[in-house]
Amino acid sequence: MDRLDAMRVFTRVVERRSFTLAAQDAGLPRSTVTDAVQQLEARLGVRLLQRTTRHVSPTLDGEAYYRRCLVLLADLEEAEGAFAGTKPKGPLRVEVQGTLARHFLLPGLPGFFAAYPEIELIMSEGDRWIDVVREGVDCVLRYGSLPDSDMVARRVALLERLTCAAPAYLDRFGMPTDPAALDGHRMIGLRSSTTGILRPLEFIEGGVSRMVTLPATLSVTGPESYLPSARLGLGIAQVPRFHAEADLARGTLVHLLPDCPPAPAPVSLLYPRNRQLTPRVRVFLDWAVREFAANNRVTASA
Known part of the structure; x- marks a missing residue:
């Protein structure tokens, strides 16, 4: 393995914190990756990685060398890509x-x-x-x-985003005429998968954003459950237009409050x-x- 390939392998080991994962990414045997790093360390005369049975991390010298490698490899890829007819690969x-x-x-x-x-x-x-x-x-x-x-x-x-609900939901709770008329309504809660925070509904009125949090009998963390829950009449939802267009065309969802849309995402x-x-x-x-x-x-x- 030449020096540049060894540098690529080394940077992958640092990023993945694993010889095994770096070898899988590069499509190489783990032993080849281990040998490449050992040869780099021997050539430089420093220890680049701290190894334990469960963890691999760069030493101070290894961190400095890693950052130099990133710059050199990026410059090389940029230089090669500058020639006419050369495409990224x-x-x-x-x-x-x-x-x-x-x-x-x-x-x-x-x-x-x-x-x-x-x-x-x-x-x-x-x-x-x-x-x-x-x-x-x-x-x-x-x-x-x-x-x-x-x-x-x-x-x-x-x-573009919009507010929608199923006909069955509107039959039960009525058609809201403006955001101030949402008392007594329900929303499908959308929770952040990282923070767990429940996202309020948003309405833009006269250029001003208004946040409204309604009772949520159901809250989910992903769009795969969020929109189907709206189709079942479980509450009001706000989704990207592209995600609801087919339902709007079929009539399985109804566009609500079009004059007060949520801000684009x-x-x-x-x-x-x-x-x-x-x-x-x-x-x-x-x-x-x-x-x-x-x-x-x-x-x-x-």
Whole structure:
């Protein structure tokens, strides 16, 4: 293994905190990864990693070397990508919320792979807040407001949202005429999977945001249960328009209070601040912006 490949292996071991996981990511035997790190340590004359039976972590020298490696490897990839006809290649690990993936990304993937046939996209689904570096992910696509973090966030789109309920719910509780008339109504609670906080309903009236929390007989943490609960008449829900359009067309959901919609929700692509934006992530970001723009009524990239 040459020096650059050994540096790539070493950075993966540091990020994954595991020789085994780094070997799986690289498609190499674990023994090869172990030998590569040992040869680096012998060449540099320092110990780069602290090893125990359950944990691998960088020493102070290892942390410094890791950061140098990130810069060098990113510069190399950027330099190689600058030549005409050279396209990004290699594995790209992305985590995305499943609903976003199915509606906005999956339909366009044949075109993405036609343009970048040597990129191997490894896409996992989830909506929890993850340690991107520790879990070996290159970037994350997230819907909604973002918590404070040391990640770089790039806006991909704004998704229009609406308020809705099932006809059976409206037969029981009546059609609200404005947010002030919601006394006696119920909402389906949507709880943050990371904080457990119940998200209130939001209404924009005259350019001012008004938050309303109604009693919630049921609360859930994911869109896969949230929208079906609304269809069953269990309460009022607020969802991205794309998620409810089929139900609105069928009449299984009714659009409520259209003059007081919730604010659009951002979709953001996040990646670690200590990494440069690699060509693989850059082309994925540019492609994702185009896919959202082509399939969404309210789009704003930055």
